[in-house]
Amino acid sequence: MSTLGLLGLGVSLWLAGALASLLAGHRRAASGWLSVAFLVCGGLLLAAVVVRTFTAGPSPEAVLLRVGAIDADLVVRVDYLSALFLAITSFIAVLTALFSVEYMSRYRHDSVAKYFPLLLVLFVSIAGVVTTADFLSFLVCWELMTVASFFLVIFERESREGMRAGLKYFVVNQAATLGMLAGGLVLWSRVDSFHFLALRDAFGALLGGQPALAHLVIFLFFLAFATKAGVLPMGSWLPDAYPAAPSGATAAFGGTMTKLGIYGLLRVFLEIVPLSPATRAWGLVVALAGVGSLFVGTLTALKQDDVKRLMSFHVIGQVGYMFLGIGMGLFLLARSPMLGLLGLLAGVFHMLNHSLYKSCLFLGAGAVYYRAGSRSLSEVGGLGRYMPVTALCAGTAALAIAGVPPLNGFASKWMIYATAVKAGEQVPWLVLLAIVAIFISLVTLASFIKYLAGAFMGSRTTEEPVREVPAAMLVPQVALALTCVVFGLVPLMPLRYVHAAVTGLLPEAGLPDLAAALGDGPGLQMAVGMPDVAVWAPLPVAAALVVLGLFSYYVIQRAGGATVRDVPAWTCGEEEESTAAHYPASSFYVPFKHAFRGIYPQVRVTPPPLPVWLRRVFDVDRWLHSPTVRMVGRGASGVSRTHVGIPQVYLLWIVLGAVAVVAILLGLIG
Amino acid sequence: MLSAALVLMVVVPAFGAVVAGALKGDGPRWALSVGVAALVVLIGIYAALAAPGYRYHAAVGTLPWLDAMLDGPVFGVMLDPLAAVMLLVATVIGLFTVLYSTHYLREKNREHATGHEGQARYYFWLLLFLASMVGVAVSPNFLQLLIFWELTTLCSWALISFYQDERSLRSGFKALLMTQAGGAFFLVAVLILFVSVGSVEFTALARLPDGLRLWVFILLMIAAWAKAAQVPFHTWLPDAMAAPTPISAYLHAAAMVKAGVYLMARSVSAGWAVPPAGAIALGVMALATMFIALSYYFVQDDLKRLLAYSTIAHLGYVLLGVALGGLGSIIAFRGGVLHIVCHGFSKATLFFCAGALAYVTGTRSIAALGGLARSMPLTATAFFVGVLAVAGVPPFACFWSKFMILAGAIELRGGIGPVLVVLVLVESLVSFAWMLYVGQKVFLGPVTRLAEVHSDPPPAMGAVLLLLVLACLLAPAIGIPLVEMIGR
DSSP states (O other), X not given: OOHHHHHHHHHHHHHHHHHHXXXXXXXXXXXXHHHHHHHHHHHHHHHHHHHHHHHHOOOOOEEEEEEGGXXXXXXXXXXXXXXXXXXXXXXXXXXXHHHHHHHGGGOTTSOGGGTHHHHHHHHHHHHHHHHXXXXXXXXXXXXXXXXXXXXXXXXXXXXXXXXXXXXXXXXXXXXXXXXXXXXXXXXXXXXXXXXXXXHHHHHHHHHHHOHXXXXXXXXXXXXXXXXXXXXXXXXXXXXXXXXXXXXXXXXXXXXXXXXXXHHHHXXXXXXXXXXXXXXXXXXXXHHHHHHHHHHHHHHHHHTOOBXXXXXXXXXXXXHHHHHHHHHHHHHHHTTOHHHHHHHHHHHHHHHHHHHHHHHHHHHHHHHHHHHHSOOBTTTOOOGGGTOHHHHHHHHHHHHHHTTOTTSHHHHHHHHHHHHHHHXXXXXXXXXXXXXXXXXXXXXXXXXXXXXXXXXXXXXXXXXXXXXXXXXXXXXXXXXXXXXXXXXXXXXXXXHHHHHHHHHHHOGGGOOOOHHHHHOSSSSEEETTTSSSOEEEOHHHHHHHHHHHHHIIIIIIIIHHTOOOOOOOOOOTTOOOOHHHHXXXXXXXXXXXXXXXXXXXXXXOOOOOOOOHHHHHHHOHIIIIIHHHHHHHHHHHHHHHTTOOSOHHHHHHHHHHHHHHXXXXXXXHHO | OHHXXXXXXXXXXHHHHHHHHHOSOHHHHHXXXXXXXXXXXXXXXXXXXXXXXXXXXXXXXXXXXXXXXOSSOSEEEEEOHHHHHHHHHHHHHHHHHHHHXXXXXXXXXXXXXXXXXXXXXXXXXXXXXXXXXXXXXXXXXXXXXXXXXXXXXXXXHHHHTTTOSHHHHHHHHHHHHHHHXXXXXXXXXXXXXXXXXSOOBTTHHHHSOHHHHHHHHHHHHHHHHHHTTOTTSTTHHHHGGGSOHHHHHHHHHTSTHHHHHHHHHHHHHTTTOOOHHHHHHHHHXXXXXXXXXXXXXXXXXXXXXXXXXXXXXXXXXXXHHHHHHHTTOXXXXXXXXXXXXXHHHHHHHHHHHHHHHHHHHSOOBTTTOOOTTTTOHHHHHHHHHHHHHHHTOTTSHHHHHHHHHHHHHHTOSTTHHHHHHHHHHHHHHHHHHHHHHHHHHHHSSSXXXXXXXXXXXXXXXXXXXXXXXXXXXXXXXXXXXXXXXXXX
């Protein structure tokens, strides 16, 4: 079977799963397990597609459907970039659905018929977005994705916040998509085709002939992708919408959907817009948008008390890192293919890593909510003792997102910093961006320490015992956390595919091969052959850390004869309730909160009312139709007054009428 | 054979109307009405499949005293892609309307309980309406079109006034008066055609001298505006919401107002000889209508009135597409015609949902409703699908038609294209946001007192909603191949 055949079969299985879980919607567990089963079967086929693509090269294109009315072909194909995203999507899809089966039993009053089918449709549309090769089908899948996720956001329909968040999410994204639609139409009108390669020609012509229009179109595309990815200020929908959805869905959003903004960015800037000065200029815009976003997003995250809201702001922050890496890459591509490639690799690798640890974190937050019944960090606490596996996974993911070596988040962040510093020899201010990014990495660590401390450490605020979540909810978390560790220890393994995906988009740019860019492993060697090679060797570092840990535990503790005592917290002799002595999450980083109070302004938009005079003008009945009808009525009653009932008067009318007729006739003849 | 089928499509429902009016029992009347409407749909499908290449034209009868003066027969049938589109919409939605009505007009209806009396009148006019819409669709010339056109006016007058209270009587009269006034302009246009070229064929429009052609087109345009509730004649349509909801659905989605845009599509596509000034006027007024209708959205509390303004705006889309077609963009024209189908099915979905809400809760007030999704999941699903479809969110119906209209617009020369695209997109976005807001208000959030109900509407109404949800997805699949044949 051909690659595209496998793809079609896999996606059809997912669609069938959506239907099956809808039909089984009244039976909670059956619906969930059915969707997991279909996702696994379809996912295996998609995995085969991915493997085949990376071994045998991109698939040829195939026309799925022809819409003759607008001369549009709906085209599918799988290239390296598609394969990379298909791999992420299948992996996260299976895990989030598996997690959701048990998790959804929390929602006793809500049918899962409005959860699992939509989740599957979401994954189908994501698979569609990354495998289409023409703008029209891209747009359709892109919007289908928004529709499906909108209904997931408003899953808890009684909550007003959820409603508002859903509305904001859909309207903001719709606005951005309509902008992209307009941009796509402008290109289409030049070449009469929606195929990406045709659009590339259109861009080439446009950049030469009407550069202003070309930049406007690029801006519209950028806006659409930045909005989806959650870059501020367009991404302000994200911290509202993410927490509103059930955690399984949030993990899917964070792991897959948001990443499609990055996908779009890569497609447009590397495939559709030809390499030109425009690439360089827009690379700068992308990088700066990324820095702004990571700065504001992460600092705002520091202030949050709601676990999921905190993590949602970190999505914004982390997307900022990806934009920074990709933006630098685009900016540097013309100056030095090596540095450009490194920036792109760093950004895309960070995206891959972020998918893993952010999904894991959202699932962990879901597990906490599942057992403790609250998402507020000030209300939960001390869960680590009861939920050790969840705590371990959440801890691993939290350290990964904070960029603690030797986890995967460090590897990609290190690449971003190293690229910036290396490029700083030629463009000094890039180093500034790197410094901001490094500072924000610390802020990330701080805010996740707050999460870990607030949720898992300390003492329980209530005496109610909790249990670890069921195995079906643990497996996804463990799988994700393990992948985080593996990608951190052998970063070159995933980077090989990232490299194929990025260079596959720019076949003619002459980008260096992997060994030249990052060495031949197992660690990373930035830009082999250039002076001042930067090196990151995760395995020795990890080994050293392990040795150090074992040493401190066994040698120091054992040798010192320290014993572990389980006693209540000492409150300086005062007799206080444990809650009063509890250091809640809301008390963390108070000076920071004061210092950055206005960094994330809340703006309420109220549409101006229509002026009264305009309303009067529009009310045609009042000044046109009603007066006309009244006038006709008055005229009719005037005419009716001629009917007096006296024969002589009628005779008079007849005579007058006859005179008038004769006069008219004479006038016509004469 | 084909002409017999087409004539039957008019005769069967007309005859069925008389029988349905004469029957004593309600049960047989419902069965007969549904049967007749279903039969018409079946014949319609046969006709659509049997027409080779969609260029069918046959004479049926003539008037002896006009014979010598006209170049063609007075009465006949015609089937081309445009007529097929109209037939499809009018008959299928007609069937849905009849089916839905059999359960809507009952004692159990909490908004307007309807007993035995009135049923005969209702089905008589409804089936006659169906017959006259089919007549409009298959008319081969302006004169026959005018006759059926006036017949639809008459039927809608009777049906809008169906409840016979003060408000509905006034609304019915208003609708009659305004569309009739527009019909007068149509009549004058036909007379001018008759006098100056001795023909009432659609193609005769192209044979007129330039100046006169513009005037005739303007007269036809005024008639279409009045019929299709375009500014400045838009005021009758929101008032016509006094009609029973299935009738509103039929009026908006398939009949009456669609006859207006159909006239414009006919006039423009007959010979493609519309003077540019006329086409520009049509387009400008369509845009104005879209925005004026939009400005009314935010102050509506009655769900049906909101939908009425939305219909006005969407007919503006159709006319915009037709106008762009007149300016030379065949894609936009096809998009406009496709919008007749897509808007028809999506708006019917929304109206039938509004009807289901009124049936179950007894109110149409947006403010009084809330949190209905829990007790009425099917209606909620259908409503949201309807909103997405009407707003043009892919992959639902109106996306495809709007996309084609936009694609046509961007090809216009002289920089006006992008401006049009921006305006249309702004209207789309704002109306989408508002409809979504209203959908959330009615179906999500806390449950209000009036919304404490326990079930979706009865099965017949539910089945119609389910079918329409499918239609919202599949309408373009049937519509696009049809409109592709226009202008070839």
